[in-house]
Amino acid sequence: MTRSNKSAETRARLLEAARDVIRAKGYTATTVDDICSAAGVTKGGFFHHFASKEQLGVAAIAAFDTMAGALFGSAPYQMLPDPRDRVLGYVDLRASMIQGDVALFSCLMGTTVQEIYATHPELRAACEEGMSGHVAMLARDIEAAKQLYAPDAHWSAENVGYFMQAALQGAFIFVKVKQSTELGRECLGHLRRYLETILGQPSSDQTKERTQ
Structure with missing residues (x-):
């Protein structure tokens, strides 16, 4: 392995360790030592790549955003022809x-x-950029579904996208509070039913068109 490849691998391990340790312990409770231990990297190796925990945090958020974009961008629901189905498929x-x-x-x-x-x-700015970018991705399908199924509705696709993320982040919080993944899935079940309501049910003619 070349020196540049080894350096890139070390940096990737630090980013992955920051992602997982911060999600488990929170940003404030996570130390540079925790990240180095999880990554199998010396403290000297850490500071070779990052000047501070905050700098690593910003880079880890950018890497997480890229990973999430690839995951949801290539998910099977993206192949569904109906935007309403894609919105529900995301949930x-x-x-x-x-x-x-x-x-x-x-x-x-x-x-x-x-x-x-x-x-x-x-x-905070890194989080805002990533989370708002994800909402923008959702809003494209929400807007297309609105035009088909609820063109006269007064809500905006962007605001529904933010609501979806608020429900999702809230579900994560209550999974932590109650130590119940089942509760988290039930919360998203309610979100799905809400989206079905505001987007309306496809008519029989629309259903035929979608299946032809």
């Missing part, structure tokens, strides 16, 4: 992911920003 996928250790399915950005929004402006 179904998020619900299916709520299992096992909460640190492995919760959002790094949501976990981080709850603690640091008033104290670490660079981290």
Whole structure:
């Protein structure tokens, strides 16, 4: 392995360790030592790549955002021709992911920003960029579904996208509070039913068109 490849691998391990340790312990409780231990990297190796925990946090959020974009951008529901089905398919996928250790399915950005929004402006800005970008991705399908099924509705696709993320982040919080992944999935079940209501049920003619 070349030196540049080894350096890139070390940096990747630090980013992955920050992602997982911060989701498990929170940003404030996570130390550089914790991250180094999880990554199998010396403290000297850490500071070779990052000047501070905050700098690593910003980079970890950017990496998490890229990973999430690839995951949801290539998810099977994206192939569905009907935008309403894609909106609901997104919720179904998020619900299916709520299992096992909460640190492995919760959002790094949501976990981080709850603690640091008033104290670490660079981290908050990174979280805002990533989370709002994700909402914009959802809003494209929500708007297309609105035009088909609820063109006269007074709500905006963007606001519904933010509501979806608020429900999702809230579900993560209550999974932590109650130690119940089942409760998290039930919360998203209610979100799905709400979306079915505001987007309306496809008419029989629309159903025929979708299946032809």
